[in-house]
Structures are given as structure tokens and as C-alpha cells.
Amino acid sequence: MARLDGTVSVVTGAGRGIGREIALHQAREGAKVAVLARTKSQIEETVSLIEEEGHTGLAVQIDLTSRADVERALGRIVDELGPIDTLVNNHGSFRAFGPIWECDPDEWWQDIEINLRGTFHTCREVAPAMRSRGRGRIVNLVGGGTGNSFPNGSGYASSKAAIMRFTECLNDTTKDAGVMAFAVDPGLVRTAMTELQLNSPEGQAHLPGIQELFENGVNIPPERAAALIADIAAGRFDALAGRLLRGVDDRDELEREMTRLAENDDRALRFSGMPS
Template identity: 75%
Template sequence: MTRLKDSVAVVTGGGRGIGREIALQQAREGATVAVLARTANEIEQTVSLIQSEGGRAIAVTTDVTEYSAVESAFARIVSELGPADMLVNNHGSFQAFGPIWECDPVTWWRDVEINLQGTFHTCRAACPAMLARGSGRIVNLVGGGTGNSFPHGSGYASSKAAIMRLTECLNDTTIAHGVRAFAVDPGLVRTEMTEKQLFSEAGKTYLPGIQQLFDDGVNIAPSRAALLIADIAAGRFDVLAGRLLRGVDDRDVLEKEMDALAKADGRALRFSAIGQQKL
């Protein structure tokens, strides 16, 4: 498939797990991919996998919590590949487990910094060039706690709910200029992050429900989110800009229902109301 031919995709957190699968799928669809993360050898492995399949990619080591580093990363991307047509914010941290009064304050805030501030930084860096060209798409990954309480994952949940609202604010600001933002929840995927939830003492104590979900067979393939995000990059779900799409969605059904969802203001972060679809 070459739906994304001649486009440039930037994928953060692309060194492993969901991010690697997203980067691979973008390349399979024809995009040239910039793979970003803090760990050089992991993103270099992703680039090697893309190249082994005949794709084009570069590895860019970046700490998304440092805006100057993000600016430098995007300057390099523009210089070597051209401006980004697609930005996927997949980076994430979930290290603080437990009730608020037992969480280490530094660890709790670090989750928020990486998840929320990192997403703000990359969006800020990518948007000017997209707006100047009058086109571009941004996907911000959300997850557990976005639309519901997550008592023992409060830092992660707070950051993800904030990313959902940031996505809505960004989209409302840019859509008139041809730039669209989307939120994507990949679902429960077996990753290094979930491994820590399963096997750390804090995870076993405060998040036992994660193990139960896996025991019940809930384990979403990362390819589900990757294929959905490729569809978003190709414009298939532009009607749902500013809203939440999910890795578990049947994409054909979602396409049939998207006009109705948009009209009903569904898949959005709103106060509960009669007849309103909740996240």
C-alpha cells in the first residue's frame, strides 16, 4: 500500500511496543518516518526493521520533556526529510502506582511531565510548519483514566485526561487551517509498561485488575492501533477530528457511524448528560 507516499511521519516513543508498530505501519503505507525516543539503540532497531522492509526512516534521539531538544529534533527532521505531515505522540510513562498519599511526588509528576508536557512540546514544534502548508494531522495517544476514575493510577490518568482536552483545544484552534488532531486509545496492550504493572510489588498491590484482564484474554494487538492511525493519516476519519478513536474499534463500522458520532458530539471529553455518549 502507498497511501502515505511522499509524506513524512514523526512517531515518538517509537523504539518498542505500540510505537514501533505504528512506525512500521506508517512506513509500510509509504511514509518516510522519523522515529523519536530517548533510547538510541531501540529507535535504531526500529529504523533497521523499517529499512529491512524497504522503507525509509531515521532515528532521532530526543527527550520530549526538554523543549529545546524537541526543537532541535524537528529542525533535523525538516532538514533531512522535510516537514512533518503526521505526528504521532506515543511516548508515555506510568511509574507511580497507589493512592495519592503514598505515591512519590517526584515520580507522580514525572509521569505528567512525560505524558502531557512532552505532547505539548511536540505539538508546539510541529504545528507552525503544518499551518503554513495548510495541512497536517496529529494523533495523541490516551488510555486508562481518560474518561473515568483511575484511583491507583492518578498521575497517569490525570495526564491522559489532560491530553484528551489538549487534543480538543488544539483541533479547535487549527482545523480551520487544515490541521486536524485526534486522540487514540490503543486499548490494553502487553508492553514493557504493563509488564511493570504486572510484576512490580506496587503493581501487584495496587493494580491487580491488570492481571485479571490479561487472564480474561484482554490483550489488544498493537497492530490494531497502528492500522487505525494509518487510516487517520490517510484522511479516512477526518470527520472525527478532535475526538477519541479506539484500537478496539471495527474501522469499517466506525466509518459508517462517524457522521452520527460527530453530530451527537460523541467521543469527546464532556460532563455527563442525558443521551450523551461517555468515553
């Protein structure tokens, strides 16, 4: 019996890249998977891959910045697949590169809105039903700039740091009811987002470090984050709820270190050297 048999998973940004791998891993573990993104053709392709392996998928086109659209989409998922057990917020936007005085203000804010507001909308809709059922796991993807400065990537970094803190707040609000939230950093993965950073004039001018990292062999397979998130959905890392887990982590070592990490308040967004 697969670990997620009888459960329902929702994965945003699942039309390609990391999100597609997450959706496929959830399905392979037995979950019925709702695949969400803006582009209909991409989510339909992901669902086709899920169905080719004999699993159940549902393509749902969505604008995550629209509260009404999120309510409609998640309502449809519950109607067609059943109550949601796992929510994975994988969607992301990073188009505003450069010093803030050179960034288009609307584009900078759109990165914030898609990343942070989209995550807020899905969590706000899913968490109450999970609380009433006494169980559920929410995974919010973070990334570069979450716990450190990201020169020339301030919009993306600000949104990801905010998602990390939001995840901690959400977990502390819901864990007593059996609903746990986690942050996951997949690492530097070759995706459409990083291709834009590598190939656009703005990305080449303002984010040369990305190219250097790839040239030095840093390229984390998306399967690493997908396997980690499948473990989270199955309950393997419940002791680390509210904290940051990484695609580069050795999951067996992480499991052995869970108690110590929690006791030391590690993998959290904290001021260094200051009392809490």
C-alpha cells in the same frame, strides 16, 4: 501507490511496543518515518526493521520534556526528511502506582511531565508549520483514566485526561487551517509499561485489575492501533477530528458511523448530563 507516499511521519516512543508498530505501519504506507525515543539502541532497531522492508527511517534520540531538545530534533527531521505531515505522540510513562499519599511525588509528577509536557512540546513545534502549509494530522495517544476514574493510577489518568482535552482544544484551534488532531486509545496492550504494572510489587499491590484483565484474555494487538493511525494519517477519519478513536474499534463500522458520532458530539470529553 501507497496512501502515504511522499509524506513524512514522526512517531514518538517508537523504540518498542505500540510505537514501533505505528512506525512500521506508517512506513509500509509509504511515509518516511522519524523514530523518536530516549533509548538509542531501540530506535535504531526500529529503523533497521523499516529499512529491511525497503522503506526510509530516521532514528532521533530525544528528551521530550526538554523544549530545546524537541526543537533541535524536529528541526533535524525537517532538514533530513522534509516537512512533517503526520505527528504521532505515542510516548508514555506510568510508574507512580498507589494512593497519592504513598506515591513518590517526584515520580508522580514525572509521569505527568513526560506524558503531557512532551505532547505539548511536539505539537507546539509542529502545528505552526502544518498551518502554514494548510494540512497536517496530529495523533495523541490516551489510555486508562481518560474518561473515567483510575484508582491508584491518578498521575497517569490525570495526564491522559489532560491530553484528551488538549487534543480537542488543539483541533478547534487548527482545523480551519486544514490541520486536524485526534486522540487514540490503543486499548490494553502487553508492553513494557504493563509488564511493570504486572511484575513490580507496587503494581501487584495497587493494580490487580490489570492482571485480571490479561487473565481474562484482554490483550489488544498493537497492530490494531497502528492500522487505525495509518487510516487517520491517510485522511479516512477526518470527520472525527478532535475526538477519541479506539484500537478496538471496527474501522469499517466507525467510518459508517462518523457523521452520527460527530453530530451527537460523541467520543468527546464532556460532563454527563450537563449543558456545554
